[in-house]
Amino acid sequence: MTDMNPSKDTLKEYDLRHTGCRADILQSFQNNNHALSHGDLEALFGQRFDRVTIYRTLKTFVEKGIVHKVLDDEGGTKYALCRVSECSHENHHHDHVHFKCLVCGNTTCIESVHIPTINLPEGYKRTEVNMLVQGTCPACV
Ligand SMILES: [Zn+2]
Ligand SMILES: [Zn+2]
Ligand SMILES: [Zn+2]
Structure with missing residues (x-):
């Protein structure tokens, strides 16, 4: 990769003001190919940013x-x-x-596998569907 600061460009692309917290959190998402929890980010950046700032950053990222x-x-x-x-x-x-x-605890997106269409009984309105498959990842087999 030739771009030395990908997170800065991404923030600009999404029309977000560049802050240290946003840049650092975005970078850690880009450097990891698995999902991160609020606790993971707190463990990484808790010394530099308070938990409310981390929480707000995540919320902004989800909205954007x-x-x-x-x-x-x-x-x-x-x-x-x-x-x-x-x-x-x-x-x-x-x-x-x-x-x-279940071995390393990492959760990953499997973009190539789509959740099948789920038909709900009448009166139920879906806003979100999540499917979590558990097992052993290729790194842990
Ligand atoms: Zn999305
Ligand atoms: Zn694993
Ligand atoms: Zn995903």
């Missing part, structure tokens, strides 16, 4: 279509980078499966 929520097991929420091919500010939805490795 930069990251999406990944429901993890045990009620936890993680966040993963959106693919430019899949998401924009206006069109921010995900129909791919997430995979959680």
Whole structure:
């Protein structure tokens, strides 16, 4: 990669003011190919940014279509980078499966596997669908 500061460009692209916290958090999403939780980011940046700032940054990123929520097991929420091919500010939805490795604990987006269409009984209105598959990832087999 020739671009030395990809996160700065991405922030500009999404019309976000560049702050240290935004740049650092975005960079860590770009450097990891698995989802990160608020706790993961706090462990990484807790010394430099308070938890409210980290929380707000995640919220902004979700609203802008930069990251999406990944429901993890045990009620936890993680966040993963959106693919430019899949998401924009206006069109921010995900129909791919997430995979959680029970050995290393990493949760990854499997963009090539789509969640099948789910037909709900009358009266139920879907706003979001999540599918988490658990098992062993290629790195841990
Ligand atoms: Zn998205
Ligand atoms: Zn693994
Ligand atoms: Zn995903």
